[in-house]
Amino acid sequence: MPKKCFSDVDEGSRTSSSLRRVLIGAVVLAALTAIAGLLAFLTRQESPAAAKDSASAAPSPASPSPQTPSDGDESVTPPSTSDPITFAKAATKALWTYDTRSSSQEKHLADLKRWMTDERKYADWKSIADQVPSAVLWARMRDNHQHASATxxxxxxPQAFKSALAADPGSITDAYVYAVTVSGKQSISWKDSGTGAEARSTTLAVQCRPQQACALVGVLPSVAP
Structure with a gap:
């Protein structure tokens, strides 16, 4: 297992209040009350967002065609795709991948910001920034040569999103925000041949408007099954 003192910041404790800014209709709210994390994310006071029922209800998927990364790392540049699941998996890899040996905390944050939607009323940048270690911790990790890759x-x-959209199929057409749960593994290495790996899961909010490439909205405070 990775060294706990150098692990990523606690996702749940620091995002629980950051994702309370997306409003959905009363029908969708009722459908999501069983999952506290999703409810926290979907109670914003600006514009409706809702669940997705199935891949057939999504925007017409386009084959992902990743742009050429500026620095040779495919985890840095968002793929140009209209498929929420394809995008969420790529975004998850970006969130779980870092290298303190070659990148500063500031640059790492700048790389992640490129994944965000430019619609301010939906973008929850704080929930993304909270996934990144503080500048002080980053410096300690750099001293330890810590870097991580993700599979x-x-x-x-999530089932709650599918149920919500089934109850109100038109609710998605305001914000086109989808919840996607992604699972995988993060492998961490540090100096003196230290290594560790752990299985991880996360639920992301992804915006995929028709005829537009998907963009990241935020990270939910808890994993939705």
Missing amino acids: VGEGHF
Whole structure:
């Protein structure tokens, strides 16, 4: 297992209040009350967002065609795709991948910001920034030569989102925000041949408007099954 003192910051404790800014209709709210994390994310006071029922209800998927990364790392540049699951899996890899030996904390944050939607009323940048160690911790990790890679496996739409959209199929057409749960493994290495790996899961909010490439909205405070 990775050294705990140098692990990624606690996702749940620091994002629980950051994702309370997306409003959905009363029908969708009722459908999501059983999952506290999703409810926290979907109670914003600005514009409706809702669940996705199935891949057939998604925007017409386009074959992912990743742009050429500026620095040779495919985890840095968002893929140009209209498929929420494809995008969420790529975004998850970016969130779980870092290298303190060659990148500063500031640059790492700048790389992640490129994944965000430019619609301010939906973008929850704090929930993304909270996944990154503080500048002080990053410096300690750099002293330890810590770096991490990620292997992303399965991605799916949580059951609560599928149920919510089934109850109100038109609710998705306001914000086109989808929840996607992704599972995989993060491998961490540090100096003196130290290594560790752990299975991880996360639920992301992804915006995929028709005829537009998907963009990241935020990270939910808890994993939705």
